Amino acid sequence: MSSVGIKGYAYCLNHTPELGLHYGNTPYIERMTRGETEFLSELPKHLQAYGEAVSYAPNQAYIGGITLDEYEAQPQPWYENRMADAMRYGKYGEIMPEDEFLGLIDICDVFDLIWLEKGFASLVKEKLVQDPVISETILARLETGHDQEDIDSEIKDHKAMPLYIDGNVVGCVRSGHEVDECLFPYVLLENIASKAGGVLSVLHLLKNSAISPQEIDFVIECSEEGAGDMNQRAGGNFAKAIAEIAGCVNASGCDVRGFCAGPVNAMIAAASQVASGARKNCIVVAGGAIPKLYMNGRDHVKKGLPALEDCLGNFAILLVPDNGEYPVMRLDALGKHSVGTGASPQAVTSALTWEPLQKLGLSFQDVNKYAAELHTPEITLPAGAGDVPLANAKMIAALAVMKKQIEKKDMMAFVKEKGLTGFAHTQGHIPSGVPFVGHACDAIRDGKMKRVMIIGKGSLFLARLTNLSDGASFFIEKSSGTEAVGAISKDEIKNMILEVLSEISESLK
Amino acid sequence: MGKLAGKKLLLLGERDGVPGPAMESVFQNSGAEVIFSVTECFV
Numbered sequence: 001m002s003s004v005g006i007k008g009y010a011y012c013l014n015h016t017p018e019l020g021l022h023y024g025n026t027p028y029i030e031r032m033t034r035g036e037t038e039f040l041s042e043l044p045k046h047l048q049a050y051g052e053a054v055s056y057a058p059n060q061a062y063i064g065g066i067t068l069d070e071y072e073a074q075p076q077p078w079y080e081n082r083m084a085d086a087m088r089y090g091k092y093g094e095i096m097p098e099d100e101f102l103g104l105i106d107i108c109d110v111f112d113l114i115w116l117e118k119g120f121a122s123l124v125k126e127k128l129v130q131d132p133v134i135s136e137t138i139l140a141r142l143e144t145g146h147d148q149e150d151i152d153s154e155i156k157d158h159k160a161m162p163l164y165i166d167g168n169v170v171g172c173v174r175s176g177h178e179v180d181e182c183l184f185p186y187v188l189l190e191n192i193a194s195k196a197g198g199v200l201s202v203l204h205l206l207k208n209s210a211i212s213p214q215e216i217d218f219v220i221e222c223s224e225e226g227a228g229d230m231n232q233r234a235g236g237n238f239a240k241a242i243a244e245i246a247g248c249v250n251a252s253g254c255d256v257r258g259f260c261a262g263p264v265n266a267m268i269a270a271a272s273q274v275a276s277g278a279r280k281n282c283i284v285v286a287g288g289a290i291p292k293l294y295m296n297g298r299d300h301v302k303k304g305l306p307a308l309e310d311c312l313g314n315f316a317i318l319l320v321p322d323n324g325e326y327p328v329m330r331l332d333a334l335g336k337h338s339v340g341t342g343a344s345p346q347a348v349t350s351a352l353t354w355e356p357l358q359k360l361g362l363s364f365q366d367v368n369k370y371a372a373e374l375h376t377p378e379i380t381l382p383a384g385a386g387d388v389p390l391a392n393a394k395m396i397a398a399l400a401v402m403k404k405q406i407e408k409k410d411m412m413a414f415v416k417e418k419g420l421t422g423f424a425h426t427q428g429h430i431p432s433g434v435p436f437v438g439h440a441c442d443a444i445r446d447g448k449m450k451r452v453m454i455i456g457k458g459s460l461f462l463a464r465l466t467n468l469s470d471g472a473s474f475f476i477e478k479s480s481g482t483e484a485v486g487a488i489s490k491d492e493i494k495n496m497i498l499e500v501l502s503e504i505s506e507s508l509k
Numbered sequence: 510m511g512k513l514a515g516k517k518l519l520l521l522g523e524r525d526g527v528p529g530p531a532m533e534s535v536f537q538n539s540g541a542e543v544i545f546s547v548t549e550c551f552v
Contacts, residue, residue: 260552296551343530343548373525375552385551388525426552459524459550469524469548 001275005326008209008318009438010201012093013311014101015053018164020293046307055082058376061423064091093204107141108196116171121145133203161185180230194225197287197314198242205316217280219243219253222266260432261458264472281320288312296383313430324481327444333359335473349395352473364400371436372455374422393419432456451477514540522548
């Protein structure tokens, strides 16, 4: 089988302005190295309230609160044109407020590393019980809490890191080891928060796909976090840890890494296992990255904008054998940025788009949308990083001109028709193509689109192992039905064998 | 050899724009010396 069905998808955000303010890498490093600077004193004035995050059009596009056509019709700038009727829950998932997310982090902590203050824990429990995906079993994992003085003492005397709501300490993250930096509170918070975001998306995925957790066979996690200890800094495994909390008792799992190319590579790994029959089904999941909160905050503050990078992004996608019922991910025409491809934009774009198109005998016009790096432009433009999805669409259009598939004068029309307006937070791996999988599958089911391409690109050079970057891509389209399980009858196999034998006998004459 | 001959170059690349190694290739026969080349990711 060279295609797999995309049965379900979930996209959630965790609105975490105070985690960002204290532990986003940009403010955290500034505070550590330079003290309370002007940027740090100004940043709190630019934080968005929960209601503002909910009514922000890109966030609604991400959780499926609006379609992408509705998103395109929203007046800009989005931060000045909030959506009046926006809701916490969308078709794909939810935007969870920070207090409830701290509760979810505690639920996902199995080593008593997270301590919440008693009154806060009780308040959060009352709120979380109303979330349709938080079951009684999951909620039972929430601790009853600790006395404030015990939390204060843990922070003062035992290197714990405080957790805040409205500027007040409501809990802490305890240290996992005396000397092992991999188990210090900052790393543990980053990892458990990513796990919690992944769990939330898996819970929504199970609901959206009308499948029980016991039916899940395998989970592949693809964030950019590293969980381990000083002997194996990124030993893993987030996937199995997420599956455990989500109740997927029959699943195992593993992690796939590749910076922002991780999710597309994880989709390919998962699809290959399902297509081969090695797994009955597979979830691809990733939680968000606390260090990337307010990464561009300095520029947002300088330009008098709201500090927009206040949400952790997460997603989960369920792949199943292609039975003709669901839109499919094709495995017979993958885009691959090989070691020898080179670094020029032309070579990279060609490897990721033109080469897979050629494998299927298709032209650039045969694809409805190209989804690459879907960062919200309102976040990246003020920081001087440009409109990333637009830049990628322009490169694809330029390549289409070079390959003589469109006229140069039609380039911008191609970009408008085939490109996408970004709607994902600058959460590294999250924007890289995958946020479009849900919208694309809906459009394919509705007959509005025929074929789309998902493209992920990863900055491998950031780890100082290689100067290379990476990229991978795949097509999603309507199932042809010909790959359906059991679709080939015994008679058809017999006929095929007879045809081959007949060819051999002809060649022997 | 063009007008860059004998010059020293600092190349700042961007992943979704033009990466450092791509610029290095362009200037390979220019007569200029690349003294620093890097690719950064701002997203």
